[in-house]
Amino acid sequence: MNLEEKQQRLAQFAQAHRENGLPVTMQRRAVFESVLEREDHPSADEVYAAVRAELPEISRMTVYRILGNLVALGLLNKICHPGSVARFDPKIYQHHHLVCLDCGGIIDLEEERLNKVAWPDVRRFGFEIADYHIHFRGRCAACRQAAKKSRKPPTKRKQTS
Amino acid sequence: MNLEEKQQRLAQFAQAHRENGLPVTMQRRAVFESVLEREDHPSADEVYAAVRAELPEISRMTVYRILGNLVALGLLNKICHPGSVARFDPKIYQHHHLVCLDCGGIIDLEEERLNKVAWPDVRRFGFEIADYHIHFRGRCAACRQAAKKSRKPPTKRKQTS
DNA sequence: AGCTACTTGCAAAAATGTATCATCTGAGAT
DNA sequence: ATCTCAGATGATACATTTTTGCAAGTAGCT
Known part of the structure; x- marks a missing residue:
């Protein structure tokens, strides 16, 4: 910043x-x-x-x-992330995240195109939408590397980022 | 089911x-x-x-x-949700969620159109995307009702759904 | 039936988040 | 600059959620 x-x-x-x-x-x-x-x-x-x-x-x-x-x-x-501890983010403008399914790491993703998803009609739930963000789940570079060497999943690391 | x-x-x-x-x-x-x-x-x-x-x-x-x-x-x-405990979902096909910022409640949202977001190019991160889901954050019907009656935010409830 | 590796249950503790309350302090008023 | 007080802080204790290590048990195979 x-x-x-x-x-x-x-x-x-x-x-x-x-x-x-x-x-x-x-x-x-x-x-x-x-x-x-x-x-x-x-x-x-x-x-x-x-x-x-x-x-x-x-x-x-x-x-x-x-x-x-x-x-x-x-x-x-x-x-929001799949882990069990609360995490805080200084960015308050709309952005999105890449979430690693192996280590839980989170990478910021800022792409204008992703901010243009039309909001669904949720009147039937009585829900009022304020904003949204997209989680792309998958595998980060480090975990892909680790998975390549051993057939077994990589040792569980402390979640970072 | x-x-x-x-x-x-x-x-x-x-x-x-x-x-x-x-x-x-x-x-x-x-x-x-x-x-x-x-x-x-x-x-x-x-x-x-x-x-x-x-x-x-x-x-x-x-x-x-x-x-x-x-x-x-x-x-x-x-x-993924903003609360502090892990939650599990039997649905493994792609779907999305409405998350209430007040009570933490989660509502499933299945809408074909939302499954069509083009994946971003994340080669620069070495990240491999497997799938994605969208979190729409806002306020559920019950919490909107509660907020209307009192100026103060509603009493914190146990997160449900 | 017997072997073996993996799973289970127990106990303990670490990690994370919340409640209570006496004391202290920021910020506006004097 | 000093005063004053609503609200913030810090200490302690507690509740909840999750992890670790190990002895005993069990599924799946031959």
Whole structure:
């Protein structure tokens, strides 16, 4: 993320807090900046670990609460993936994901064409659509390589990205 | 799921196990049948609870392991959702989901048109796409109703479906 | 029936997320 | 600059979900 974009996101952050009467604490700023600086999709605990480098006193609970707030304010996205831990994404504009079925890794996919899918008619469910994103599932480069060497599936790795 | 379809899925289940040298235990059959019979998207613990009606002795651990196996064999899907527990889906053909941002509920969406999105070129990532599915995020009927009555967001419910 | 590899169940613990409450702090008012 | 208070924070404890290691059991084959 370039400097200009980051400035803009921080201004958006300050404004959203002002408008909702929420104080901008150093913890909130540290958590938000920490996620902004990342190119991957960290879990809450990964954010906690990163923020502690700057604020060693911060509590894990606070990080969980702040991440929840930031998502509610629309400043971060909570992303969907087949794993079992919540992951957070600094990108709040529409984009899509490649999800590896072996290691659970997630790669961002930004392609204008994919943003043009017409929304289905879901009036029969009473559902109101806000946005959508597409998950392409398959196998990442590393896992394809690993699968080629051994017939057996690759050893399960910690999910990354 | 009608009877014929169920027969076919059970045959597929037996064949996949034979081909991979995995014994078909009564626990495996019970877990698979239990998920097949459902119309919703149960979590591992919900499957555990349901299977115990038939096999009271089965351990929670076994259910977790078997669900993982069935997903690896392609007999079940593990679905993506913003909540914090893994959920399983008996439908392995392509379909899409409506996900409620408030309560986390999931509704199946089967619409032929949505299956026709052209796959992006991801050679630059070395990624091999197997399939895709679309998440439409928004608000379900119940949560819209609840939001209308009070300005505040609805009380957090246990995620269903 | 017997062999063998794989599975199961148990116990324990790690990982992840939530609740409670006393104390502290940001931000506007004075 | 200081005051004041609603709201945030941090500590602890707890609930839930998932993983690990190993002894005992069982499916599938000969």
